[in-house]
Amino acid sequence: METQEQQAQAVPQDRHFEWWHHSHPTFAGITGFFAGMLFVTALPGAFAGLLRLLFDHETSEQLFPFVVLALALPIAMLVKRKTRRFAQFMFVGMVVTALVVGGVASLVLYFMADA
Numbered sequence: 001m002e003t004q005e006q007q008a009q010a011v012p013q014d015r016h017f018e019w020w021h022h023s024h025p026t027f028a029g030i031t032g033f034f035a036g037m038l039f040v041t042a043l044p045g046a047f048a049g050l051l052r053l054l055f056d057h058e059t060s061e062q063l064f065p066f067v068v069l070a071l072a073l074p075i076a077m078l079v080k081r082k083t084r085r086f087a088q089f090m091f092v093g094m095v096v097t098a099l100v101v102g103g104v105a106s107l108v109l110y111f112m113a114d115a
Contacts, residue, residue, distance in 0.1 A: 032086040036074075036093020040101075043070055 047067045051060040077087035
């Protein structure tokens with residue numbers, strides 16, 4: 001009879017991350033959605049911070065619209081068949097996040113101006 005220690009050693013190393021199912025149907029959807037959320041919220045802030053560290057204020061303001069070039073990444077992922085599902089959910093995450101942020105900001109401004 002084998003002990004538990006011997007059984008644990010018999011498990012191959014490639015099975016170590018078996019819980020990380022890349023082929024699971026919801027894996028691309030969940031990771032794509034949250035990547036889209038992060039893309040909309042963190043990328044512009046990080047880009048602005050990096051520009052501010054490297055350039056003066058006026059130059060940073062002039063260069064900030066180039067953050068739109070980052071949209072080339074999800075668009076390129078839509079073209080390739082292997083990443084298309086991820087990119088579709090990434091766009092959904094981007095649109096939903098933009099709508100929520102815009103809606104909350106408009107409500108806050110409405111109530112602040114109304115008071």
